[in-house]
Amino acid sequence: MPSITKIHSFDEVFDSQRLFRRILTAMSNPGRSVSIKEFAGKLWGENPAMLAFAITLLDNEVGYCVLEDADLSEEIAFLTLSRKENAERADYIFITESALLEDAIKKAKRGTPQDPHKSATLIIKVSDSGAYELRLKGPGIKGAVSLMVPRIVREAIEMRDAENYEYPQGVDFVFVSDAGELLSVPRLIVREAY
Amino acid sequence: MNKNYNFAFIDEGSKREIRRTILKAVAIPGYQVPFGSRELPIGRGWGTGGIQITLSLIGPDDVLKVIDQGSDESVNAVNIKKFVGLCTDVRTTVKTSEATIIQTRHRIPETPLRNDQILVLQVPIPEPLRIVEASEEKTKKMHAEKDYAPMWLLLYESLIKYGKITLGTEYPLMVEGRYIMNPSPIPKFDNPKLNDSECLYLFGAGREKKIYAIPPHTLAESLAFEDVPFEKESFKGKRCRLCGSEDTYLDEMFDSSTGEKMYQCSDTSYCQEVRGCI
Numbered sequence: 001m002p003s004i005t006k007i008h009s010f011d012e013v014f015d016s017q018r019l020f021r022r023i024l025t026a027m028s029n030p031g032r033s034v035s036i037k038e039f040a041g042k043l044w045g046e047n048p049a050m051l052a053f054a055i056t057l058l059d060n061e062v063g064y065c066v067l068e069d070a071d072l073s074e075e076i077a078f079l080t081l082s083r084k085e086n087a088e089r090a091d092y093i094f095i096t097e098s099a100l101l102e103d104a105i106k107k108a109k110r111g112t113p114q115d116p117h118k119s120a121t122l123i124i125k126v127s128d129s130g131a132y133e134l135r136l137k138g139p140g141i142k143g144a145v146s147l148m149v150p151r152i153v154r155e156a157i158e159m160r161d162a163e164n165y166e167y168p169q170g171v172d173f174v175f176v177s178d179a180g181e182l183l184s185v186p187r188l189i190v191r192e193a194y
Numbered sequence: 195m196n197k198n199y200n201f202a203f204i205d206e207g208s209k210r211e212i213r214r215t216i217l218k219a220v221a222i223p224g225y226q227v228p229f230g231s232r233e234l235p236i237g238r239g240w241g242t243g244g245i246q247i248t249l250s251l252i253g254p255d256d257v258l259k260v261i262d263q264g265s266d267e268s269v270n271a272v273n274i275k276k277f278v279g280l281c282t283d284v285r286t287t288v289k290t291s292e293a294t295i296i297q298t299r300h301r302i303p304e305t306p307l308r309n310d311q312i313l314v315l316q317v318p319i320p321e322p323l324r325i326v327e328a329s330e331e332k333t334k335k336m337h338a339e340k341d342y343a344p345m346w347l348l349l350y351e352s353l354i355k356y357g358k359i360t361l362g363t364e365y366p367l368m369v370e371g372r373y374i375m376n377p378s379p380i381p382k383f384d385n386p387k388l389n390d391s392e393c394l395y396l397f398g399a400g401r402e403k404k405i406y407a408i409p410p411h412t413l414a415e416s417l418a419f420e421d422v423p424f425e426k427e428s429f430k431g432k433r434c435r436l437c438g439s440e441d442t443y444l445d446e447m448f449d450s451s452t453g454e455k456m457y458q459c460s461d462t463s464y465c466q467e468v469r470g471c472i
Contacts, residue, residue: 012206013200013206014253016206016209017202017209017251017252017253018253018255020213020250020251021251023217024213024217024220024251024394027217027220027221027409028220028394028407028409029309029409029410056210056213057210057213057214059207059210061207061210061211062214113338114334114335114337116222116225117215117218117225117228121217139223139370139409139411139413140409140411142390142410167372168222168372168373172221186220187221187222188223
């Protein structure tokens with residue numbers, strides 16, 4: 001008889017809980033990166049950290065979009081049963097190519113003044129290590145925080161600022177690196193004057 | 195642990211929705227994010243919003259503290275602790291500094307909280323504008339337009355009529371200069387603890403199906419006028435009859451036979467810690 005093995009070893013109850021707490025720590029303390037390496041290690045493929053994020057938060061109640069990465073899109077559908085949507089309607093947009101970022105930010109849902117929560121979260125893959133200094137401030141940060149970030153983080157914030165969202169409308173960023181680090185930049189976090 | 199239920203009672207799909215809601219609430223501080231409040235073996239309005247948040251956060255490594263009006267031993271606190279214990283087996287504590295998650299109703303502990311702690315507040319009426327506008331549709335629009343004139347008028351009228359703002363609990367705050375928020379029925383004494391705090395505050399209203407948050411180091415200012423600053427309760431000249439503290443929120447007690455008034459810390463575990471009992 002052929003033996004059946006599970007494609008991943010991510011525990012949907014306990015690993016989800018622990019990873020959610022890491023994401024919550026990152027979201028409520030922007031600029032602080034948290035390690036999600038041990039969770040990414042339990043999944044498979046080219047983007048295990050993104051899959052770990054997806055399995056923790058996505059299901060058939062929400063829609064997602066992966067720009068030009070059919071493999072990742074299929075993996076997320078397979079793992080979470082979440083709805084595939086276009087970028088304009090997706091609650092979660094996964095971006096693996098930096099060249100696609102600008103388009104994604106332009107299309108992403110920003111919510112409405114009455115329902116700002118109906119906005120997109122962008123999960124962006126970061127491949128290189130930090131080479132640019134960024135000084136951020138906003139809720140969750142005591143005063144201001146300086147950190148070294150890869151270029152794409154700085155670019156994402158610049159592109160977001162170019163959209164001139166009227167708060168509370170906006171989009172929230174989650175950056176995940178190949179090394180398994182997760183950094184969050186919610187909509188109210190801005191660059192300190194430079 | 196009762197094995198007939200999922201870990202932490204709620205099913206994983208519901209936890210995911212509550213977790214998504216919590217993250218949105220953190221991203222938009224003070225904004226009430228709607229969520230599909232679940233049925234629990236407790237009536238709505240008895241802390242189900244807080245319980246659903248706690249159950250969605252909690253894991254085997256957590257240490258839980260639950261307080262009700264400052265006390266670890268009152269009915270609501272004891273039963274919530276028992277319920278969460280039954281479906282998770284997590285360790286509970288009365289010491290504020292030992293807890294990773296603190297669920298509370300009507301008080302914020304006296305012991306300053308740390309960045310690695312989460313305070314979960316049970317909220318009966320999340321809408322701060324409800325006292326000036328009965329319609330949910332209209333209050334939602336007022337928040338969208340930042341139309342807070344009726345709220346300011348209420349405070350102003352109170353000032354004109356009584357010489358001071360008479361709101362005792364649920365004293366509204368302005369979060370990050372954008373949203374007026376109801377801090378739940380905590381005394382005004384606790385309002386300043388919400389501003390620029392170290393810990394994350396999560397607010398859950400089960401009956402009203404709303405979750406909102408104040409992340410650490412977020413501006414949360416109690417509403418006040420330029421020439422009439424915010425004032426919290428003063429216990430000047432009074433002290434706790436047990437531990438002698440002069441800087442805590444005090445409950446007043448009355449001995450009907452002697453007519454004597456006594457004061458005692460409302461935060462019982464803090465009081466015990468000061469006395470070295472725990």
